[in-house]
Amino acid sequence: MRIVLVGPPGAGKGTQAAFLAQNLSIPHISTGDLFRANISKQTELGKLAKSYMDKGELVPDEVTIAMAKDRMEQPDAVNGFLLDGFPRNVSQAEALDEMLQHEDMKLDGVLDLEVPETEVVKRIAGRRICRNDSAHVFHVSYKAPKQEGVCDVCGGELYQRDDDSEETVRKRLEVYHTQTEPIIDYYKAQGLVVTISALGKVEEVTGRAMEALKREDDAA
Ligand SMILES: [Zn+2]
Numbered sequence: 001m002r003i004v005l006v007g008p009p010g011a012g013k014g015t016q017a018a019f020l021a022q023n024l025s026i027p028h029i030s031t032g033d034l035f036r037a038n039i040s041k042q043t044e045l046g047k048l049a050k051s052y053m054d055k056g057e058l059v060p061d062e063v064t065i066a067m068a069k070d071r072m073e074q075p076d077a078v079n080g081f082l083l084d085g086f087p088r089n090v091s092q093a094e095a096l097d098e099m100l101q102h103e104d105m106k107l108d109g110v111l112d113l114e115v116p117e118t119e120v121v122k123r124i125a126g127r128r129i130c131r132n133d134s135a136h137v138f139h140v141s142y143k144a145p146k147q148e149g150v151c152d153v154c155g156g157e158l159y160q161r162d163d164d165s166e167e168t169v170r171k172r173l174e175v176y177h178t179q180t181e182p183i184i185d186y187y188k189a190q191g192l193v194v195t196i197s198a199l200g201k202v203e204e205v206t207g208r209a210m211e212a213l214k215r216e217d218d219a220a
Helices: 013-024 031-040 042-053 061-072 090-102 117-125 167-187 200-218
Strands: 003-007 028-030 081-084 109-114 125-132 137-139 193-197
Touching: 003 013, 003 167, 013 028, 013 081, 013 109, 028 031, 028 061, 031 061, 042 061, 061 090, 090 167, 109 167, 109 200, 117 125, 117 167, 117 200, 137 193, 167 193, 193 200
Parallel strands: 003 081, 003 109, 028 081, 109 193
Antiparallel strands: 125 137
């Protein structure tokens, strides 16, 4: 199965992608991992990407597309993959279509994780991270520490990352609306989009997603 996962920041996309990929026995290909892998292995594409990032510039679509293509051609991706973070705009989506057509392949579905904007802001802006270990994550509403501002695990001080401030979240949502949401319409025109609610427990969302993908697969 070849799937693209889309959803706003705070939809739990990374977590869902990992579970779904495991359930479907296909690799989870995330743009973040692609960049990290290419940069740490110092591939030509990695060096190129880094040169833009070092200047504080956006990595051009061609570089991201080439990295994704390279990854999708690895042997573990022959039977499918789950893309997370790519494509992130219509021109990347068009490039992906071209790539797949060239190999006589097509996408099986585009899973759209839906979360109300107020919930996105609440989810992200409520996050608190431990200064001693960034894996100690709490949330003021959903996973409150026993004592406010103190890590349950190690007693460290909890803080809010700059990235998680309400202002930053609203900016990220704006970018999502203008750049990424149009790909949903692009894929709707191909009849590929299945929308599910990303509210509720992680395993509930995974269950919903698996069912929706199964229906999509049966219909195809
Ligand atoms: Zn801690």
